Amino acid sequence: MTASPAAATAPVASEGEARAVLSARGLGRDFAGFVAVNNVDLDVHDGKIHALIGPNGAGKTTVFNLLTKFLTPTAGTIELLGQDITRLPPAKVARMGLVRSFQISATFPHLTVLDNVRVALQRPGGLAVQFWRSLSSLDALTPRAEELLHQVGLDDARDRLAGDLSYGRKRVLEIATTLALDPKVLLLDEPMAGMGHEDVGTVSEIIRTVAKDRAVLMVEHNLTVVADLCDWITVMQRGEILAAGDYDTVSRDERVRIAYMGTEHE
Amino acid sequence: MTDLTLREARGKSSSRLEWMLVALGILALVAAPFFVYPIFLMKMLCFALFACAFNLLLGYTGLLSFGHAAFFGGAAYFTAHSIKVWGWPPEAGILLGVAGAALLGLVIGFFAIRRQGIYFAMITLALSQMFFFFCVQAEFTEGEDGIQGVPRGFLFGLIDLHVPLNIYYVVLAVFLIGVFAIWRIVNSPFGMILRSIRENENRATSLGYSVANYKLAAFVMSAALAGLAGSVKAIVFQFATLTDVAWQMSGEVILMTLLGGIGTMVGPIVGAGLVVALQNMLATSDFPVTIATGLIFMVCVLVFRRGIVGEIYARVFHPAGSSKD
Numbered sequence: 150m151t152a153s154p155a156a157a158t159a160p161v162a163s164e165g166e167a168r169a170v171l172s173a174r175g176l177g178r179d180f181a182g183f184v185a186v187n188n189v190d191l192d193v194h195d196g197k198i199h200a201l202i203g204p205n206g207a208g209k210t211t212v213f214n215l216l217t218k219f220l221t222p223t224a225g226t227i228e229l230l231g232q233d234i235t236r237l238p239p240a241k242v243a244r245m246g247l248v249r250s251f252q253i254s255a256t257f258p259h260l261t262v263l264d265n266v267r268v269a270l271q272r273p274g275g276l277a278v279q280f281w282r283s284l285s286s287l288d289a290l291t292p293r294a295e296e297l298l299h300q301v302g303l304d305d306a307r308d309r310l311a312g313d314l315s316y317g318r319k320r321v322l323e324i325a326t327t328l329a330l331d332p333k334v335l336l337l338d339e340p341m342a343g344m345g346h347e348d349v350g351t352v353s354e355i356i357r358t359v360a361k362d363r364a365v366l367m368v369e370h371n372l373t374v375v376a377d378l379c380d381w382i383t384v385m386q387r388g389e390i391l392a393a394g395d396y397d398t399v400s401r402d403e404r405v406r407i408a409y410m411g412t413e414h415e
Numbered sequence: 416m417t418d419l420t421l422r423e424a425r426g427k428s429s430s431r432l433e434w435m436l437v438a439l440g441i442l443a444l445v446a447a448p449f450f451v452y453p454i455f456l457m458k459m460l461c462f463a464l465f466a467c468a469f470n471l472l473l474g475y476t477g478l479l480s481f482g483h484a485a486f487f488g489g490a491a492y493f494t495a496h497s498i499k500v501w502g503w504p505p506e507a508g509i510l511l512g513v514a515g516a517a518l519l520g521l522v523i524g525f526f527a528i529r530r531q532g533i534y535f536a537m538i539t540l541a542l543s544q545m546f547f548f549f550c551v552q553a554e555f556t557e558g559e560d561g562i563q564g565v566p567r568g569f570l571f572g573l574i575d576l577h578v579p580l581n582i583y584y585v586v587l588a589v590f591l592i593g594v595f596a597i598w599r600i601v602n603s604p605f606g607m608i609l610r611s612i613r614e615n616e617n618r619a620t621s622l623g624y625s626v627a628n629y630k631l632a633a634f635v636m637s638a639a640l641a642g643l644a645g646s647v648k649a650i651v652f653q654f655a656t657l658t659d660v661a662w663q664m665s666g667e668v669i670l671m672t673l674l675g676g677i678g679t680m681v682g683p684i685v686g687a688g689l690v691v692a693l694q695n696m697l698a699t700s701d702f703p704v705t706i707a708t709g710l711i712f713m714v715c716v717l718v719f720r721r722g723i724v725g726e727i728y729a730r731v732f733h734p735a736g737s738s739k740d
Binding site for chain 2: 241250264282
């Protein structure tokens with residue numbers, strides 16, 4: 150209730166001085182007249198976990214698609230590690246170290262768990278374009294892939310098809326695949342959606358661990374997780390930023406409570 | 416642990432069984448011309464290679480092209496013209512056919528990969544129809560008559576291709592090399608990326624792969640191999656006609672691949688063999704071929720969607736329950 154509109158938006162700018170690895174200014178996108186995202190400023194810092202929350206249809210996933218270049222913004226600029234990436238194609242942005250996960254679990258269902266991770270490891274060294282070599286040339290990547298699987302606790306599922314995993318473990322596999330690229334910035338679109346309690350705990354721990362030496366931006370609906378995990382929260386509503394700050398600041402914001410949290414977090 | 420070793424053992428024994436079947440199949444093809452009319456066998460081999468090339472795109476990259484006749488028939492024209500008019504030896508004619516088909520693939524693929532699903536299929540159809548009309552109008556194709564009386568010549572100046580057994584074994588060798596090339600591409604690091612694109616295109620992009628480039632590469636490879644099949648067919652039958660560039664041919668290769676089993680190495684070969692055999696059988700009867708193939712297609716789609724080989728594979732090599740939780 151003490152948070153004024155100025156306090157809600159000012160921290161973004163002031164924190165921007167601390168050299169954000171990913172920052173967006175005045176980001177906007179309209180779909181044939183419908184403004185899905187309007188004037189969004191966002192800064193994501195190294196070693197910090199940043200949450201993007203808001204009611205359904207607030208434009209969170211659109212912001213994700215804009216940041217990762219799956220959609221082209223109609224307004225504003227995006228910088229990654231000091232470089233303007235506003236007009237770059239998505240694969241290029243991924244190669245620069247900005248890697249995302251998807252809202253609907255994105256694995257390669259008919260490949261084994263090990264192969265899912267190895268595919269992500271193939272790019273360096275030109276291993277991705279060699280059509281004349283046998284698959285055994287990929288064996289050199291296996292130790293690193295196994296290490297990543299171990300890191301997320303999927304060692305036992307190594308040879309199973311990714312499509313046969315439980316929902317929670319698919320999401321964990323997705324994170325392992327993403328980590329294989331050693332991204333500078335990790336964008337997770339609802340990593341806990343549809344998960345059971347024990348899985349949420351596991352994934353929280355994984356995210357906490359990997360965020361130590363990279364920046365994480367996540368869309369999440371589970372506010373307990375957000376409160377527990379995230380250093381900075383941006384609240385969106387109808388395509389615009391409603392408030393930003395740490396959990397206490399945001400949760401005390403009157404407009405946020407009305408728009409999103411209702412009364413359950415008094 | 417024991418479960419894992421068991422599965423590994425089963426994997427090894429089933430792959431040994433696969434290799435034995437492949438060896439048996441090759442032996443059968445080597446012996447076949449002593450029992451079956453060679454021209455008929457060569458027709459089967461040409462279409463089988465065509466279907467395998469098509470399957471590289473549909474089965475392993477997830478792209479349904481409705482324009483592959485352009486590569487098959489186009490290459491046939493290039494080869495026939497270079498041999499008959501320019502007097503090129505057969506190996507050079509085949510090379511030109513393959514290169515021409517690859518170039519056509521580059522152009523058609525360049526536009527088609529910009530869209531997905533039905534739009535992709537429609538663009539390939541539209542562009543291959545444009546090529547069809549080019550073939551109708553162009554002088555070198557000799558219009559409705561087609562290029563007829565193409566001399567078979569001597570391969571490398573040595574092997575007389577007029578001798579039925581000689582040309583049969585040359586066609587068999589080309590077929591085996593072509594299928595091996597496809598098998599190699601599918602089971603390569605590059606093939607792994609193609610599969611990942613088929614499985615989840617957005618995910619592949621988010622891992623930093625420029626999906627369009629990989630699709631285009633696969634498209635050109637598929638077109639070149641389809642061209643190889645068309646070139647060889649032109650030499651076998653000693654003519655190239657509009658039939659091979661018409662859209663019906665694009666449909667036929669889809670039917671062959673679906674019938675045999677999408678995404679299996681052997682499926683398109685079996686499918687092509689069946690369709691060609693059926694066409695041959697019905698050619699002498701009053702029953703219309705198109706109705707027969709249409710009915711087979713419906714049965715295939717309704718009853719065994721994985722295709723003949725796909726169904727066998729699912730039941731013998733990966734019986735239900737092997738992927739139990």
